[in-house]
Amino acid sequence: MARAAGVAGAALGRAAAPDLLAAVETWQAWLRNEKRASAHTLVAYTADLDGFLAFLAGHLGQAPGLADLAALRAADFRAWLAARARRGLAKSSTARALSTVRGFFRWTARQGVMENAVLPTVRTPKLDRPVPKALTAADARDAVESVGELSDEPWIALRDTAVLLLLYGAGLRISEALELTVREAPKPGQDGLTVLGKGRKQRQVPLLPAIGEAVAAYRAACPWPLPEEGALFRARRGGPLSPREVQRRVQLLRGRLGLPASATPHALRHSFATHLLGAGGDLRAIQELLGHASLSTTQRYTAVDSRRLLDVYAAAHPRARD
Known part of the structure; x- marks a missing residue:
């Protein structure tokens, strides 16, 4: 674990001023010793923060320090998110990276090291919820x-x-x-x-x-x-x-x-819900039958049924085949 932290710290040294690098190393020690983060988690969090600081180095034209992080605007954070989107990174990966950055900023604020008031206003990318795959x-x-x-x-x-x-x-x-x-x-x-x-x-x-x-x-x-x-x-x-x-x-x-x-x-459970909905089942009743805490989870099945109806329409309607 110590070796993983050391490797991560060396990588950060290329994209962070000395005061920021020192703060990151203390944060890593806190994750390791206080939060009992696993070696895998520590490496993943460090990689997320490393990527963010590497972006800032290019974005700001210099290796960022604590004062630079405190002065970041919402537009700077959004520029980082946009850069990740252009690289084709998954929204789930970007959401995790943003969560890591927020965690680091919360830690620096609690330690009295650095605080940025605009980061909490930056919205997490909306994740695409997978549509349940039902059988016919x-x-x-x-x-x-x-x-x-x-x-x-x-x-x-x-x-x-x-x-x-x-x-x-x-x-x-x-x-x-x-x-x-x-x-x-x-x-x-x-x-x-x-x-x-x-x-x-x-x-x-x-x-x-x-x-x-x-x-x-x-x-x-x-x-x-x-x-x-x-x-x-x-x-x-x-x-x-x-x-x-x-x-x-x-x-x-x-x-x-x-x-x-x-x-x-x-998929058989998904099929149970999808076929009930297709036969006219009430969405609230299906929510109860599935044991979903939130109706929004059950509403994913409406997308499955709508897609099926469109397929039937495309195959059967005379004008759809023109």
Whole structure:
């Protein structure tokens, strides 16, 4: 770790006046000793600050010192952000770099070393939120119906079918499905399930009849003891089933069914939400079913459905094909 800090400090020496370099080295020591930052984090933060100071050296025409940083205007910070954009750097990378610079400026202010009043007014670049990648209804159905064909052991085939049904049929996260205990297992005729999601927040999800039936079939065939408080879904040797094993199953399905690379266990949850929305489901209700804390997270699915509608329009409307 000390070697990483030393290398970073040497690099900064080319783009910082002595007083600023001394402040940076003290900041690095604070990160290392007080904040207990890892070597990886320390190198990443130093690289972010190094890039900012290197830009300032060219922007100001000299290696910047503490007085130069205190005198920076909002336009100077925006010029740095614009330079990163011109270089094609990802917005997420720039947002992290700006966070690092802000952290350094907050530290210098607390230490009484240097303060800049305009930096807090500089807005973080708005990140592009990825659009959820859902499967088509036919692909999602094929995945659930075909996963059992991947195993020559009947109980494992039944287990995999039950797991994927919970993901696509009830919108569970893979962790939520695999954390179910035997006591919590859906039963035939049960029309709802209490799920413990992120932040230990409980929610109620409705159950398709097929889910309770699939879980019951798996339990009846499972060769391992299933105590009430134990994990419902078991691996081949009897331990709790891991998310990685479910991911491997879906990966095999991609090759067998010709599914896109975006077909993952989590894509089945995305498909649950997208298909409900496409069938006229209420956005607020879907938010509750998914356990999203914010409606804005659920609203990403409207982009998926709008894109699907545009594709249908382009393929079907007579004038769209002119």
